Amino acid sequence: MPATLIDGKAFAQTVRDRVAKDVAGLKSSHGITPGLAVVIVGEDPASQVYVKNKVRQTAEVGMNSFHFEFEATVDQAALIAKVQELNEDPAVNGILVQLPLPKHMDEASVIEAIDPAKDVDGFHVVNSGLLATGGGGMVPCTPLGCLMMLEDQHGDMSGMKAIIVGRSNIVGKPMAQLLLDANCTVTIAHSRTRNLAEEVAAADIVVAAVGRPEMIKGDWIKAGATVIDVGINRIPAPERGNGKTRLVGDVEFAGAAERAGAITPVPGGVGPMTIACLLKNTVTATLAQNKIELQQD
């Protein structure tokens, strides 16, 4: 496998170490402990796992963690009332409402209820607007983690050709914006894109955020390109035993690793960085809310 494996687990640990240091600094010099509130509705098993990890890691870096669970049948108004209460709570610096919400709710209205200054997921229209017009807001965690890994690989990405496959509001679009800001020449591909293979083959950077197991074939990848695989897909793995499954990304890993210069694995690539960036965003939000600038060493 000629490609360098981008170790998201190790990278996430360095981000968490930095966050823990900043949290300790905030406590000792300002008497402030950042607080992250996570709100979950219903019992979607994947969401339950994410939330458990978020709560544990928040505590591990020394932040206060607040956790609120609602039944799947909860009324949207009651959920929004909780969000508004958290907006007013000075102990809460970041608010995350775990998506997806049950079908009877309008996700956009719930997200709009979050104070943009506490929107550590970066999904509020104020924050997406700021990202689109020059920055200064909260940046969505998954694209932020991808950007950090790309910057670590390349430093200056000016003039590089990047393709993002997927145009969701939470991954594809903000990722495209970040790479545009990094002076890449950006293509956004989606389900109506023609000749996806050709588009991918022209790119120095490929970010895959589709949600289809291994749909981006290894032989599409340009030799030496950097591949960031955001996709998380669970597929049957009969070789591991009856009824067993395993996780794969959106990129055909084995083939892509033969051609790429660097590639993220699934699992162990983008996933760990997403939670680390959530913690990082909570520190960023706490600093902005308190008008504090920490010295970086």
Ligand code: NDP
């Ligand atoms: P969405 O379903 O919201 O978006 C998927 C995108 O893929 C859409 O823009 C869609 O196009 C595009 N698409 C679908 N089929 C094709 C195709 N055949 N060719 C090209 N494009 C296609 O997904 P998300 O952005 O929310 O998530 C994408 C993946 O990333 C999922 O596997 C998800 O689990 C994972 N994920 C991982 C995270 C992590 O922390 N690692 C965090 C968030 C997501 P169109 O718009 O035309 O429909």
